[in-house]
Amino acid sequence: MNLAQREPSPFKTYDEPERRRWMSSPFLAGMLFLLPSLVLFGVFLFYPMMRTIYLSLYLIDTQGEPLVFVGVENFINLFQSSSFQTSAKATGLFVLYTVPIGLILALVLALLANEKVKGIGFFRTMFSSTMGMSVAASSVIWMFMYNPSIGIMNRLLSGIGMSEVQWLLDPQFALMSVAAATIWMNTGFTFLILLGGLQNIDQQLYESARVAGVSDWYKLRKITLPMLSPTLFFVTVVSLINSFQTFGQIDILTKGGPMESTNVIVYSIYKDAFINYNVGSASAQAVLLFFCILIVTVLQFKLTERKVHYQ
């Protein structure tokens, strides 16, 4: 229990026994080290979270002051509102559109960029370059590309003789268009992490495989993917959470429209809290989103962690 008894104490210059015991208790010393981050987390994460849960149970006036305790009424109103159901559906679809395709795309790019050929550094830089772009800047670029009257997308379509599409104005296409832009934005980050994972795989495994003379496909399935699984697991969890929390590109590209088809939950929270001044409803949505992400992440750990191979 007492570290000082087994090892030379790092604090032995202090003579007072009281002080010495206090300082050398590993728990307290540990807490002391954690203090800075605990304070920061507390101020910027834990307190706001508790406050959100608290606010979600109240009727709030337009200036954000809680008025009356209403219990779960905010939640009941949400479940009954068709607007919230549209939001939930949009969020779910958005996650489905962006995460699997984004991961597969980044994985393919990472596998390509992992080859040792001349000039590969150029391609690695290119593939990861979207990471250096802010969401705002890239959204504006995509906005111009999607512009129905002057954008490149419609020029391409009319170039191959197809009729024009109102990318961001047609409820059928809007969510997919935003999803496509998001995949492009997120690929850089996912690619970089996956490439790092690939480079960490022990080369001896591949050498043994070469001696055994197995096919490339076999190597991919039996060596690369299992060895990459911790990294893959990490990027899946992170991408999923990111995708649930998408805001910037929605705000710039569609503002939740048309007909709320891209009104994902985070955007809906923003609108309710800062445009409509319904802080109670916004807090309730935030709490629901939190638990939704929590459940999905826990499920991911429960269901897929067994398949993750740690060295």
Add this chain to the structure above:
Amino acid sequence: MKKLLILMMGIFVLILGACSSNTSEANDQEEASSGSASGKAEVLFWHAMSGELETALNKLVDEFNASHDNIEVTAIFQGTYEEALTKLNTVAGTEDAPTIMQTFEVGTKYMIDTGHIQPVQKYIDEEDYDTSQWEENISNYYSVNGEQYSMPFNSSTPVLIYNKDAFEAAGLDPEKAPMTYSELQEAAAKLTTDDQYGFSILNYGWFFEELVAVQGGLFVNGENGREGQATEAVFNSEEGVNVFNLIHAMYEDGTFYNAGQNWDDMRAAFQSGRIAMYLDSSAGVKSMIDNSPFEVGVSYLPVPDDTERQGVIIGGASLWMASAAEEAEQQAAWEFMEYLATPDVQANWHVDTGYFAINPAAYEEEVVKEQWEQYPQLKVTVDQLKETKATTATQGALISVFPEARQKVVNAMESLYQGADPQEALDRAVEETNQALEVNAKKSGN
């Protein structure tokens, strides 16, 4: 190890100390500056004017400060109207609140309900200020039950903007813009070609409100909320349905272009020749004339056939005084507001920005006359406002859930492009707005 620990703790204490000492220093500075100025009243002015508008506004503030030794106005940009209002929320009623706050027209009811504002009527009464010099149709919006709550400042109205070159190419008279719905539909049909649409309206609630008001239709009950609290939306009336029927019919005919919700997209569509006529804010007229590669015409909002034109509601923003500010500060703020309303300041403001002059005497100033000679279209926007009849319809609705109501209207507009029935779409928007009104009534305890 121990040294490291102490070092880290030391750094941490320093950081915390630095944070708190910063704020106390800032406070000291504030106190020092307000104290040392010895009677120099400080006016903090929060606004939402960005880009060229901010430059124009700062010019006005600098001129005021230079000509008033005992007052120092500090103008601070706080983001869009919505963002600024959110920031105001966190400080309203405290010492840190701005003395003057610029808020958009639909925030009027919201500002009154906060209870942290001082109606400017007090100073109008005290100084016997002559409000009849103001443009009545503008100041009307910001007066409730005969009391002037805020000082009108930057105001704009909607206008029909059209491409004169396209009119000529289609065999239409470029000097004669469509004034009624059937004229509009006819012109749009002639203007529509393979790559050009006749007409467009931005999917934005303001234009719908204006098109209803120009027919004399109300947005909410209680005479647009001007006589008592509005409890129900009424824009699914005949007037509202007229507007939706027009959009629906024109979209089905293929003469109406869905320009989305983004102002810049719509303007780009007009400038690139995609649409030949559209509705825009009068504040956008000048740059549209400057930046279009063709002749631009400006005209009044169209009305249904055989309907008497009632006029337009003003958009834009007004200036609010904080009730928490000290007497001397309020007095200084009022002086600044008075200054802003003088004809020559308003003339410059009108010329620089395209916003209306709240003081019509400004239109007699030389700078304005020169400008109008160069851009005769600007006069059309002023005339449309002058001809407006002062009714509760053109005074504009007074509800605190305006932003939400607008979202519902936009949804309904967008559903038209998916083939929704105009009456049903409007009924749904009204129902959803009613819910928002109900929730809000619960909040304010009514």
